[in-house]
Amino acid sequence: QSVLTQPPSVSAAPGQKVTISCSGSGSNVGNNYVSWYQQLPGTAPKLLIYDTHKRPSGIPDRFSGSKSGTSATLDITGVQPGDEADYYCGTWESSLTGGWLFGGGTRLTVL
Amino acid sequence: QVQLVESGGGVVQPGRSLRLSCAASGFTFTDHGMHWVRQTPGKGLEWVAVISYDGDNIYYLDSVKGRFTISRNNSKNTLYLQMNSLRTEDTAVYYCAKDLARSYAVLGMDVWGQGTTVTVS
Numbered sequence: 001q002s003v004l005t006q007p008p009s010v011s012a013a014p015g016q017k018v019t020i021s022c023s024g025s026g027s028n029v030g031n032n033y034v035s036w037y038q039q040l041p042g043t044a045p046k047l048l049i050y051d052t053h054k055r056p057s058g059i060p061d062r063f064s065g066s067k068s069g070t071s072a073t074l075d076i077t078g079v080q081p082g083d084e085a086d087y088y089c090g091t092w093e094s095s096l097t098g099g100w101l102f103g104g105g106t107r108l109t110v111l
Numbered sequence: 112q113v114q115l116v117e118s119g120g121g122v123v124q125p126g127r128s129l130r131l132s133c134a135a136s137g138f139t140f141t142d143h144g145m146h147w148v149r150q151t152p153g154k155g156l157e158w159v160a161v162i163s164y165d166g167d168n169i170y171y172l173d174s175v176k177g178r179f180t181i182s183r184n185n186s187k188n189t190l191y192l193q194m195n196s197l198r199t200e201d202t203a204v205y206y207c208a209k210d211l212a213r214s215y216a217v218l219g220m221d222v223w224g225q226g227t228t229v230t231v232s
Contacts (some may be wrong), residue, residue: 002155035211035219037156044223045148045156050211056221088156092217098170100146100217105155 003028004089004103011109012079020106022072022089028101030070032092036063039086039105048087049074076095084110113137113222115207120227133190133207133224140188141165144210146220147181147192148227149203159205160192163215170217175201197231204228212213 005023022029022036036049047056049065052072055090064075072089089103119131133145141161147159160171160181169181190207206226208220 033218037220044225045207045209045220046223047219047221050219050221086155090156090158090219097143097173099172100158100161100170101157102148102156 002104003093003101004091006087006089006103006106007051008104009107009109011111012076014079014081016079017075017077018079018108020074020076020087020089020108022074022103024070024072024091024101026070027095028070028091028093029067029072029089031094034065034067034072034089035089036065036074037088037090038083039088041085045088079108079110081110084108113209115209115224116223117205117207117224117227120205120229122230122232125197125199125231127195127197128195129197129229131192131194131205131207131229132194132228135188135190135209138209138222139183140183142213144168144215144217145181145183145190145214146208146210146221147190148206148208148220149201150206150226151203161190161210161217162190164213168215194229197229199231202229202231 033051037045039045053065130142146161162181178196211218
C-alpha cells in the first residue's frame with residue numbers, strides 16, 4: 001500500500017481530457033514539489049512533470065501538473081493512443097524517516 | 112548524450128550478495144544526487160536509495176536498511192548498490208536514475224537507465 005494514493009486506472013477516448021490524482025499528506029505532497037513519470041510498456045520511466053508544474057524540454061504542453069494542499073494532479077488534454085501507459089507521481093517524504101515516495105501508479109487506457 | 116547504463120544483475124540464491132553498477136556519461140556526475148529504483152514485474156515503482164552529489168547524504172527504503180549500501184565513485188562517474196542478505200522479495204528490475212537537483216535537495220529523477228534484472232531464487 002503506497003503512502004501516495006493514485007487511482008489504479010483511468011480511461012479516455014482520443015482527444016478527451018483525463019485527470020490523474022495523487023493524494024498524500026502534509027509531510028510529503030503538502031510540503032514538497034511533486035513530479036510525474038510516464039512508463040510505456042517495456043520501457044524505463046520518463047519524467048513528465050517536475051517541480052509540481054514544470055515540463056522538461058520535449059514534453060508537449062498537453063501534459064500539465066498542479067497541486068492543491070495535499071493532493072497533486074496530472075492533466076492530459078487531447079489524449080492520444082501513444083499516451084497509453086502507466087503514470088506515477090513522486091515526492092520527498094519530509095518526516096524523520098525521509099526518503100522518496102512513488103504513488104502506486106495509474107494505468108491510462110485510450111479507448 | 113546523457114546516459115546511464117546499469118550492470119551487475121543476475122540470478123542469486125537467498126542470503127547471498129550482489130553488487131550493481133551504474134555508469135554515467137554526458138553530464139557532470141559530481142553535480143547530482145543519484146537514485147536506485149526497483150520494479151517487480153507487473154508492479155509499480157519502488158524507490159530504494161538516494162545518495163547526494165558528494166556522498167555525504169544517504170537515505171534508504173526501510174526494508175533494505177542494513178542490507179543494501181549505496182555508494183558512488185565520482186572519479187569514475189559510477190554509482191553502486193551493494194546488496195547483501197538478499198531475499199526473494201528483492202527480485203526486481205533495478206534502475207539507476209539521476210536527480211534533477213544540483214544540491215542536497217531531492218527533486219525527482221530526470222534521467223533513467225534501462226534497468227538490470229535481479230532474481231533472488
